[in-house]
Amino acid sequence: MKLKKLITAFTGVLLVATLLAACGSKKEADSSQKAKTDTIEVVGADGSKVKVPKNPSKVVVFDNGSLDTIQALGEGKSVVGVAKKNLPDYLKEFKNVDSIGGLKEPDLEKINALKPQLIVISARQQGFKADLEKIAPVLDLSMDNKKVWESTQSHILTLASIYGKEAEAKKQIETLKTNIDAVKKKAEGSGLKTLTLMTNEGQVAAFSEGSRYAIINDTFGFKSVDETIKASTHGQSVSYEYVLEKNPDVIFFIDRTKAVGGDSKEASLKDNELVKQTTASKNGKVVELNASIWYLSGGGLQSTQLMLDEVAQALK
Structure with missing residues (x-):
């Protein structure tokens, strides 16, 4: 009788141990699965x-x-x-x-x-x-300056996937795309020839397709007055004589010193005597772009809309 009770007790202990081991294995499996999904x-x-x-x-x-x-x-x-x-x-x-x-x-x-x-x-x-x-x-x-809009969307969706916000990101991208398409249609239909410049302590550089500010031409639809500008991160060095010679209908410009500091004694590009002789200046279409956004930001949901709003001023 005692032997029977002893066997029964041992069997009970063994069963409990087996259940605990199973629970432990399940917890480890769940933990491993959680690590994968995290x-x-x-x-x-x-x-x-x-x-x-x-x-x-x-x-x-x-x-x-x-x-x-x-x-x-x-x-x-x-x-x-x-x-x-x-x-x-x-x-x-x-x-x-x-x-x-x-x-x-x-x-x-x-x-x-x-x-x-x-x-x-x-x-x-x-x-x-x-x-x-x-x-x-x-x-x-x-950013990939040769594929600005594609690069922008890709980066937004990459970040969204990390935070589990893909649906929200796609919704905001769609709104942005609608706004871009509206401006692009107007820009392409306007026939305006534009020139994008960046000034830096008296120096002037020009930008076009495939360059740092390519979004103006590649995405927003503005036609460049000079298709031969070499694509470069820092732009193609040009003179004010060049600006007058090309005589664009619209000049977009960024003052780099306003973004990163430097010698700000130089007069604004708008006040240059040669620039004043251009069609752009005479028609009030020399548009200064926000340097802190254009030089220091870009490729974001907000910055892309802010950039679009600024260039759209040229169409008024």
Whole structure:
């Protein structure tokens, strides 16, 4: 009888142990599955595949276009560090987060201390990518100037997928596309010949298709007065005599010193005597574009709309 009770007790203990082991295995499996679903693999502009946490709560962002997209998707609270020195006014909400150095000189020590789950960069920080990767996953969202609109949409959707906001992003992209199409139709039908310039401490550079400000021509539909301008990040150096010779109907210009500082003693391009002789000046169509947006931002849900609004002034 005692032997029977002993066997029964042992069997009970064995059953409990088996159930606990099964529960433990299930928890491990569930935990493993959760780990898989808590990360997502995305592709950067440089073609690199990056595994990042879904819905990250600590993100460091150097690229202002990405920063404005994150804000537009309602995920600004996840950003813990930005390059504050040259932050555009429309992103002033982020002036309260930690500074992570300059756009070209990241503060690696500060970034490491923030323990980010994701670092978003663009072309200006590519030289530091290897160092940043030692801290956290790095997502390069540099713009492709030869495919501006395609690049913009791709970057927006990449960020949206990280936050699980694909539906919201697609909705905002569709609205943006509708607005772009409306301006593009007017621009193409206007017959206006335009010239895009950037001034920097007295120097002047021209831009056209495939260059830094290609969105004006490639996406917004404005015809360039000079199709031979060489595509370049810093533009093709030109003179004021060149501007008068080309005599555009519209001049769009960006004053770089207003974005990054420098010698601001030079008179505005609008006040140059040769520029005043152009058709653009005579018709009041020398349009100064917001330097902090055009030079320091771009490729975002908000910045793209802001850019569109500014160039649309030439059609009034």
